[in-house]
Amino acid sequence: MKKITILVILLISQLSIAQTEHAWVYFTDKPNVANALANPSTILTQKAIDRKNNHGIVIDERDVPVNETYISQVKAQTGITVKAKSKWFNCIHVLGTQTDIDNLLNLTFVNEIIYADHSLNTANRSVAFTTVKQTAEKLETLVVYNYGNSSNQATMIKVEKLHELDYTGEGVTVAVMDSGFPNVNTMAAFQRLRDNGDLLNGYDFVDRNPNIYAYTGNSHGTNVLSDMAAYIDGQFVGTAPDASYYLFRTEDAATETPVEESYWVEAAERADSLGVDVINTSLGYNRFDESRYDYTTNDMDGNTAFITRGANIAVEKGILVVNSAGNSGNDGTWGIITAPADGNVFTVGAVDASGNYASFSSRGRVPNIPVKPDIVAQGASVYVVSSGGSVVTSNGTSFSSPIIAGAMACMVQAFPNKTNLELMQIVRESASIYTNPTTELGYGIPNFELAFQTLAIVENGTEEKITLFPNPAKTTLHVKIPATIQQAKITLINVLGRTVQSFQSTSPLQLIDVSKLATGMYLLQIETDNKIITKKLIKQ
Structure with a gap:
């Protein structure tokens, strides 16, 4: 023995x-x-x-x-x-x-x-990691969207107002990092996406497989994508139905190991090299299958977890990274956000259909500096499209995050010259409790109509700056003229040098109907008392 x-x-x-x-x-x-x-x-x-x-x-x-x-x-x-x-x-x-x-x-x-x-x-x-500084820096309707079941989650944040202005994510590229995207290439809910050439495929970093649509035992990514990209007339409209999407599988739903953080960083690097504008991540890491790899709540400091440090670089590289806060709100031994939501990313918590805090939504740290979550959106009893094509309800910050990511894609389309940090800050400032943030709701429920109006009407920079938006334009061009300019003659000239339209401006925000113009480049001349300012316009 x-x-x-x-x-x-x-x-x-x-x-x-x-x-x-x-x-x-x-x-x-x-x-x-x-x-x-x-x-x-x-x-x-x-x-x-x-x-x-x-x-x-x-x-x-x-x-x-x-x-x-x-x-x-x-x-x-x-x-x-x-x-x-x-x-x-x-x-x-x-x-x-x-x-x-x-x-x-x-x-x-x-x-x-x-x-x-x-x-x-x-x-x-031990490696001396460099700390990345936390930085808090068309009025006619083209399409009438019938949101169906998804109406509340869109109108709560007023993203439908951007859609009415024809800002639906067109020309903006989004990368979705998740656990599986089965049937996206065949489902009717994504037919519009495929027909418009906006489904850009992607890569499975877990299995090193270019077939991103293969079933891997989990369809979470399909559900997440639907809140941004799905379109079923009369039943469901995502928050950015006309954006272009890369799909990257970085999460192995069958396990929880540190390598998934590395898959995410590698995918973010791929996204950056492809020129992606927005990343959505409905993932979070704190505990693993083997407890020796676990992070502590003290590690959620914005610069410790490998995935968080990678996400910080993605933000530094100019990508607008949107991440779910996590579903640890009811976890008595944790309770707070998970990585990479603790980083410089735009962290999204969850509320119910009435705008009340959803108890499962991960809270911010104490002290909550910087404020986390940044904002909230509907995540309780939220509508998604299942991999079988049905419109169903689900719960989780996994879904409040893509609702916001899609809305942010619409803002990127409307204001392509604004940086990721500028757009994040203007949306924070539009939120319902911006002056009194909490650990549960952050700055509150954003108002994308207000954020848009703030950027469109309030002049930033010198008083003499004249702004055109959207540019490229499809139907209506807005010309913002500083109040210091009392009179201005506006002339639209084609590439042959011929005058297409000419008129005297009647207000600081002049609207020009360009819907009947041929696609191409035009010059817009604004003649004031002492100068002529020329701007380039692209008509889509």
Whole structure:
């Protein structure tokens, strides 16, 4: 019996030593950085380059891909499996025993190793992460939408007013990070999306599979997407039915492991390189299948979790990242937001159909600085489209987040020259309790009609600034003329130099019917007492 006991002890000891670990392996450098930055089209799409240039976002070394030769050499090491990579952090996510992972330090290009099990990180392995500063910085109806069951969740935030102005997300690209998107490529609810060429496919980072529509045991992503993109006339209209969508599977619903954070960061990097304007994430991380990987509530500080730090970079890169607050409100041992909702992202909590706090919605921290959640939308008894095509109700901040993400896409369409941080702030300021935020509701329920009017009518910058919006325009062009200009003659000229329209302005906000103009470029001349100002107009 004694010998058997000893053997069992030895066996348990060996199993403990051989335990598989999650770790991030950071590299020392990247190849051909100077050449890549001098020729950004080799590492980014033109849409990504244009978005960065438009918002003054610097293209830097983080945009350069990870050295594939380094990755190949790591894969060749005994006992190592590479699961994901990150160009922003210049690292890869690996699985292996602690011994095998530690052996990677013998490779000259390996700079540091950080384990997901924090107890394994000795002082010489800790990395000094750079803290990202928290920053809180058409009046005629084209289509009459019949929202059906989705009416309340749209009208609560007044996004239908943007739709009436023909701001439905057209020309804006959204990436959805989630757990599965079965049947999106065949469902009637997304037929409009497919017919308009707005379903841009995507990638399954969990299974490394380009077939994003394959059933993986979970359809959460399909439900989430519906609150932005679905269109069933008379039954359901998403908040951005005309935006374009990339779908990325980063969540393995069958498990909860740290590698899912790395999948998310890799997908965010892909989204950035594709020129994505808005990311929606209805995911949150705090506890894992193995408790040794768990975060603490103190870790929800906006700069600790790997996914949060990746989300902060995405925001820094100019992407408007919208994230659900989490469903931990009734969890007595947690209660607060989960990662990456603790970061610089636009965090969305949940209310019921009457606008009251939904008890499951994760609350902000104490002290709640910066304020989280940022805003709230309907998340209790909210309508979604199931993977079977039925309009059903569900609960969760998973659905309040895409409702807001779609509305933000409409704002990006209306004001393409405003940065992500500017749009986030103007929507915060429109919310119902902006002057008295709480941990449950943040700044409250946003009013997108008010946010739009604030940006459209209140002049920012110098008094002499003249604003055209939307541009490109489909039906109605708004010309905002500063009050300091008493009289102005407005002339619309085509590319041949011929006058198409000419008239005297009658108000500071002049509306011009351009619905009958041919598609193309025009020049708008505004002649005042002492100058002629010329603006370029694109007619869609």
